[in-house]
Amino acid sequence: MESIQAIKQRFGIIGNDPKLNRAIEKAIQVAPTDISVLVTGESGVGKESIPKIIHQLSHRKHGKYIAVNCGAIPEGTIDSELFGHEKGAFTGATQTRSGYFEVADGGTIFLDEVGELPLTTQVRLLRVLENGEFIKVGSSKVQKTNVRIVAATNVNMFDAIKKEKFREDLYYRLSTVDINIPPLRERKEDIHLLFRKFSSDFALKYKMPTIKLADDAVPILQKHRWNGNIRQLRNVAEQISVLEQNRTISASTLQGYLPNGSNNLPAVINTSKSESDFSNEREILYKVLFDMKSDLNDLKKLTMELMKSGNVSEVEKDNEGLIQKIYGESQKDNYTEEFEDLEVLAIPEQADEDYHSDIKTQDKYHFAEEIEEEETLSLHDKELELIKKSLERHQGKRKLAAAELGISERTLYRKIKQYDL
Numbered sequence: 001m002e003s004i005q006a007i008k009q010r011f012g013i014i015g016n017d018p019k020l021n022r023a024i025e026k027a028i029q030v031a032p033t034d035i036s037v038l039v040t041g042e043s044g045v046g047k048e049s050i051p052k053i054i055h056q057l058s059h060r061k062h063g064k065y066i067a068v069n070c071g072a073i074p075e076g077t078i079d080s081e082l083f084g085h086e087k088g089a090f091t092g093a094t095q096t097r098s099g100y101f102e103v104a105d106g107g108t109i110f111l112d113e114v115g116e117l118p119l120t121t122q123v124r125l126l127r128v129l130e131n132g133e134f135i136k137v138g139s140s141k142v143q144k145t146n147v148r149i150v151a152a153t154n155v156n157m158f159d160a161i162k163k164e165k166f167r168e169d170l171y172y173r174l175s176t177v178d179i180n181i182p183p184l185r186e187r188k189e190d191i192h193l194l195f196r197k198f199s200s201d202f203a204l205k206y207k208m209p210t211i212k213l214a215d216d217a218v219p220i221l222q223k224h225r226w227n228g229n230i231r232q233l234r235n236v237a238e239q240i241s242v243l244e245q246n247r248t249i250s251a252s253t254l255q256g257y258l259p260n261g262s263n264n265l266p267a268v269i270n271t272s273k274s275e276s277d278f279s280n281e282r283e284i285l286y287k288v289l290f291d292m293k294s295d296l297n298d299l300k301k302l303t304m305e306l307m308k309s310g311n312v313s314e315v316e317k318d319n320e321g322l323i324q325k326i327y328g329e330s331q332k333d334n335y336t337e338e339f340e341d342l343e344v345l346a347i348p349e350q351a352d353e354d355y356h357s358d359i360k361t362q363d364k365y366h367f368a369e370e371i372e373e374e375e376t377l378s379l380h381d382k383e384l385e386l387i388k389k390s391l392e393r394h395q396g397k398r399k400l401a402a403a404e405l406g407i408s409e410r411t412l413y414r415k416i417k418q419y420d421l
């Protein structure tokens with residue numbers, strides 16, 4: 001049997017925490033059997049390595065390994081993705097298609113975010129687990145498959161069962177063996193080790209000297225909660241590696257990169273506030289964002305018209321209402337100056353020599369582009385901040401964060417992936 005150390009090396013797992021070692025040991029022990037395994041642990045703890053270890057150390061290693069992100073597949077297509085469909089089963093099903101359970105016959109399927117599976121899919125999954133049988137969508141023919149299932153979740157499955165979102169019988173069937181990966185805050189000794197590893201990786205990647213924590217910064221790193229676990233630690237290491245000129249990182253510099261540190265907290269949000277304060281502030285923030293977005297769209301419209309016509313007074317006359325909306329009554333005179341500056345926007349396509357030789361006008365043109373970009377970026381940043389903040393407040397529990405943000409869990413999930421949170 002391969003040693004735990006060798007496995008860690010092979011799968012790029014850093015850390016010596018006894019609980020992490022135990023999890024890896026369990027994966028090694030259970031690999032040669034066909035037992036279903038449920039990997040549990042908070043978001044970002046490193047659950048995804050476990051099914052890979054299990055597959056690679058099993059007799060199925062020459063078979064297929066398919067990782068399915070149950071949370072990211074729309075509810076309407078997940079049955080077809082997993083079990084396939086017959087030609088004509090639904091609009092757009094122009095051909096018979098094999099699902100993952102058919103394709104991975106003889107191999108392993110990793111069902112990530114298994115708690116997100118719709119109930120109807122759970123019924124189908126239970127059947128495959130019990131007797132290897134499944135039916136394609138739109139078919140009546142029972143098919144057989146021999147697939148090993150490893151599932152993972154970062155939600156509390158007992159909660160999901162209590163709320164009747166997850167079948168209890170399926171839960172027990174999936175979790176014959178439960179492998180728990182502890183959160184980073186319970187692996188204090190590993191935190192600095194991981195930070196050093198990521199720092200050296202990013203130094204290589206960005207061709208810069210490796211950052212190093214000052215002595216007084218190390219305890220701050222170790223005491224932080226790391227709600228986003230290793231994924232968050234790696235992001236912090238990356239940000240610091242890219243942004244800090246001084247490669248020795250002091251305690252206060254580090255603090256600035258941690259949520260609750262001064263650099264990272266959106267000014268209007270304060271963790272000590274009550275729930276309702278928070279949602280009021282959120283509403284205000286949303287309102288500001290929507291207003292900004294709407295102004296931006298109006299500005300885009302005006303800019304386009306100016307670019308097309310090149311005649312400020314004509315555009316001004318046609319868009320009086322809009323201009324007033326963006327600039328307000330009192331600003332009306334000032335805006336004209338700004339717009340006169342931007343008059344050159346109409347020129348690029350029919351540019352003459354003068355335009356190209358006039359650096360000043362070219363600068364203005366770029367200035368207009370930058371305004372637009374910066375506004376968009378700040379919207380993006382605010383969204384990211386709100387999501388981060390809400391996840392922090394709810395210790396990474398997506399359901400609660402999604403409810404608070406007023407978006408569906410699925411949307412939140414996609415955003416987390418999109419921003420690599």
Ligand SMILES: Nc1ncnc2c1ncn2[C@@H]1O[C@H](COP(=O)(O)OP(=O)(O)OP(=O)(O)O)[C@@H](O)[C@H]1O
Nearest residue numbers: 012013014042043044045046047048049154230231
């Ligand atoms: N022990 C470790 N050593 C090095 N890198 C790690 C370790 N654990 C996790 N990582 C890295 O951290 C990131 C997050 O890990 P992973 O994707 O496995 O998280 P997860 O538990 O599946 O989270 P989620 O529930 O959000 O999907 C990955 O890039 C992974 O490579």
Ligand SMILES: [Mg+2]
Nearest residue numbers: 044047048112
């Ligand atoms: Mg994962």
